[in-house]
Amino acid sequence: MQTGLMSTYKSSLKSKGIIAWVLSLLLFAFYLLIYFTNIPDSWAHLVGLESKWNLYGVLYTIAIIAGGLYFINTHGNSRYQKFRTFTLIFMQVVFAFSIPEIMGMFESKGFNFAKFWPLGIELFNPKYIFDYPILIIVYAFVGSLIAVPILTLLYGKRWYCSWVCGCGGLAETAGDSFRQLSDKRVKAWKFEQVSIHTVLVLAILSTALVIINWGMHYENTAGEWVTDYATFDLIASKVQGTYQFLVVAMLSGVLGVGLYPLMGSRVWCRFFCPMAALLGLIQKFGRFRITVKDEMCISCGNCSTYCEMGIDVRAYAQTNQSFKRASCVGCGMCAHVCPRGVLRLENKWDFRKTADSENRKVFDF
Amino acid sequence: MHYVIIGNGVAGINAANSLRNYDEDAEITIISYESEHHFSRTALMYVFCGQLSEQCVEPFERDHYEKMGFKRVNDKVTKLDTNSNKLYLEKGETISFDKLLIACGAVPAMYNWPGQDLDGVGNFVTWQNLQWLQEKSKTAKKAVVVGGGLIGIETVEVLLQAGIDVTFLVREDYYWPIALDKTESTIIAEHMKHHKVDLRLKTAFAEILGKDGKVVGVKTGDGEIIDCELVVIAVGVRPQTDWLKDSGVTMDERGGIIVDEYLQTNCTDIYSAGDCASVIWFNNVRRPEQLWYTGRDQGKIAAANLFGMEKIYKRGTFYNSAKFFDIEYTTAGLVNFNLDGEKNFYSQEEGTHNTVRITYLPDNKVVGFNMLGRRWDHRILVQWIDEKRTLSWVLDHLHKALYDEEFMPQFKLNKQVS
Incomplete structure (x- = not known):
């Protein structure tokens, strides 16, 4: 048995009981207030913070530290889990929280070095990024376009999604108690494939429109920043605004976190995150795979149950298929909870056939 | 062709899946009274303690029977007539078959202790x-x-x-x-x-x-x-074959259904697989092999033979794994068999539960492994036994068979030969 997971299905909080519904409701309310009203500003002032976004940053960081320490306490017997969670806490505390705050103290705009395009959709918005010093501009472009794909080819998307990313960070720590709630049905997988790639297309489209629109602006003789294509300008800002509202506020914030207690902690990452979509496509060509030890699986279902991305890991394990799945964030919990040590995460160039959506066998004969 | 499978466990369901693969149009009926859906018996403990829900331990989605075109009968077979190929069920129904697979498994053994029928x-x-x-x-x-x-x-x-x-x-x-x-x-x-x-x-x-x-x-x-x-x-299980007593199907003294290497019983159209089938082990002993993976293997092999192929069920080198509370266990080959002149290499990593036991013969060829604590790749251990590697070769290469999670402490041998 696994320390920390016993009685998951006896807990109201962890198995969609009344407590889970209440918590979900509270999270929805909190996110709606933060994103769409100024009420939280007054809360921020109460504790001596400048704005609701500072307050949100503080709360978010506390949630990751507390949840992370709790996770390490239960799963720290695995060094992979321990190292990974300490890294997530470090990334949040230093890169996502402290460095931007410190930059703010020196009168410059804060910058999160742990965020890349297309998760940070604004990084490729010239109006936004050109306000920064040249080094940061280079970091954003080289990071997003070169470093991220290379690291993903070498280590899988896990290096980002379950070691660095802030959204993943919250899911892996404060949201860990809800990982078993992800939908494992093939139906959910089909939905995910459509939804996540739709958001990726929207992200690329929105970025392209913003860049083209910026290119069509120029400084007139009076020193104003103008364009001759008013309609295009309007469309571009509409698309950008819609993306901001729908994807950034609603899907990643309100729904993404609000649904933690009901649909698991990775709703955003699995169904909507454009970064996850892009890294997933790269992951399929990379080294990272989950290796299955032949004829050892007892079909108990621990791996599938505790997969936060809703991958039916057992379907591969019980049919002796090592596999690569675009959605796998490499959290390693399937391997950790397996009572027969069947699964192992590996970075290994291995061109033997791995199973994916195209050639996955449901049975082996 | 009407195939009937008695038993909805790992042997039964894998036989059914395989049969469907071989024959798209065959009529396939699965009879079982234990549970509506196939579940992983080895995972009952996790359901008990709440680590898994009841549905978590079902290896296939709930529409599996419908999707695969299996007819699922919830009843208990009480009698088999081998002359007319008929099954009599507890609720009164009779079912005729062309080919039958008996994969009805085993039940806990109880040896008539005084008080064994008490409540509790x-x-x-x-x-x-x-x-x-x-x-x-x-x-x-x-x-x-x-x-x-x-x-x-x-x-x-x-x-x-x-x-x-x-x-x-x-x-x-x-x-x-x-x-x-x-x-x-x-x-x-x-x-x-x-x-x-x-x-x-x-x-x-x-x-x-x-x-x-x-x-x-x-x-x-x-x-x-x-x-x-x-x-x-929990003193073991015995084949659930009391209902076969007068059927003419031959059984061993402990109730295991005797099958040949094709998993066929003494009756032409009747096969058996899983915990109720008495098969010949690697060391020529005949008894049921009550393991999860052998049940699955036997189900698949039986299905091939039911369909008319000629597939032999042959066990390779033995292996298994288990977990005692937090301590994982991997075994391969012949350990604890008291072979002539066997010697053991034993090592325990200091301050841990991690142990390595390697059994070898006087010619220094390794015949078995018993490992506690760390995770090992049984495929590699079995391969080394099959390749008749020597102890010193195995010790030099042992780290290659480790299957631990990433970042686990480096493996250290602490030599002791007994």
């Missing part, structure tokens, strides 16, 4: 056992588990987790002597004691004491009385 005495093998134990554990404060094998230790583990004090009666000199050496067994015993198990070795079990039809205690072979409200007996 049971087993932990079937779905019904799970429901019974869940109910009983709500009120029980003290339990006795009888039987020094895997189901015994798993039952002890989940009962403790449910807040029940457990006394574990093991008849043998040390825990699980058919698989473990005394040294490793002692490590497991210490681990159990660390988890507050009242482990009693060399303690036979004489009778169960009751009052008003309910369990109040257990009397050991030495006459000691242990008070308890719950007794779980």
Whole structure:
């Protein structure tokens, strides 16, 4: 048995009981207030913070530290889990929280070095990024376009999604108690494939429109920043605004976190995150795979149950298929909870056939 | 063609899946009374303690039978007529078959101990056992588990987790002597004691004491009385074949259905697979192989032969794995078989439960591994045995067979040869 997971299905909080519904409701309310009203500003002032976004940053960081320490306490017997969670806490505390705050103290705009395009959709918005010093501009472009794909080819998307990313960070720590709630049905997988790639297309489209629109602006003789294509300008800002509202506020914030207690902690990452979509496509060509030890699986279902991305890991394990799945964030919990040590995460160039959506066998004969 | 499969366990469902693969149009009927959906029996302990839900332990989605075109009959077979190829069911129905697979599994063995029918005495093998134990554990404060094998230790583990004090009666000199050496067994015993198990070795079990039809205690072979409200007996399982007694299907003395290398019984159209089938082991001993993966293998092989192919069921080198509380266990080949002139290499990593035992013969060829603690790749261990590698070669390459999670501490051997 696994320390920390016993009685998951006896807990109201962890198995969609009344407590889970209440918590979900509270999270929805909190996110709606933060994103769409100024009420939280007054809360921020109460504790001596400048704005609701500072307050949100503080709360978010506390949630990751507390949840992370709790996770390490239960799963720290695995060094992979321990190292990974300490890294997530470090990334949040230093890169996502402290460095931007410190930059703010020196009168410059804060910058999160742990965020890349297309998760940070604004990084490729010239109006936004050109306000920064040249080094940061280079970091954003080289990071997003070169470093991220290379690291993903070498280590899988896990290096980002379950070691660095802030959204993943919250899911892996404060949201860990809800990982078993992800939908494992093939139906959910089909939905995910459509939804996540739709958001990726929207992200690329929105970025392209913003860049083209910026290119069509120029400084007139009076020193104003103008364009001759008013309609295009309007469309571009509409698309950008819609993306901001729908994807950034609603899907990643309100729904993404609000649904933690009901649909698991990775709703955003699995169904909507454009970064996850892009890294997933790269992951399929990379080294990272989950290796299955032949004829050892007892079909108990621990791996599938505790997969936060809703991958039916057992379907591969019980049919002796090592596999690569675009959605796998490499959290390693399937391997950790397996009572027969069947699964192992590996970075290994291995061109033997791995199973994916195209050639996955449901049975082996 | 109408294939009928008795049993919805791992052998039965895998046979059905394979048959569907071979024959798209065949009529396939699965008869079972235990549970509506196929479930993983090995995972009952996780359902009991709440680590998994009931649906989590079902290896296929619930529309599986419908999607695969299997007819699912919820009933118990009471009689088989081998002359007319007919099955008689408990609720009155009769079913005719062209080909039959008997994969009805095994049931807990009970040896007519005094008091075994008292309220509060049971087993932990079937779905019904799970429901019974869940109910009983709500009120029980003290339990006795009888039987020094895997189901015994798993039952002890989940009962403790449910807040029940457990006394574990093991008849043998040390825990699980058919698989473990005394040294490793002692490590497991210490681990159990660390988890507050009242482990009693060399303690036979004489009778169960009751009052008003309910369990109040257990009397050991030495006459000691242990008070308890719950007794779980886990002294092994026996093939569930009482209903076949007068059918003409040949069985061994313990009720295992005798099959040949094609898993065919003495009747032409009838095959058997899984926990009820008596097969020939690697060492030429005939008895059922009650493992999860052999059940699955046998189901698939039986299906091929039912379909008319000629596939031989042949076991390669033995291997298995298990978990004792937090300690993982991997075995491969022949350990604890007392082979002529066998020697053992044994090593324990300091301050850990991680042990390595390698059994080898006087010619230095390795024949078996018993490993505790760390994860090992049984495929590689089996390959080395098959390749007849020498001890020194194996020791030099041992790290290649490690299958640990990433970043685990480096593996260190601490040589001791006995």
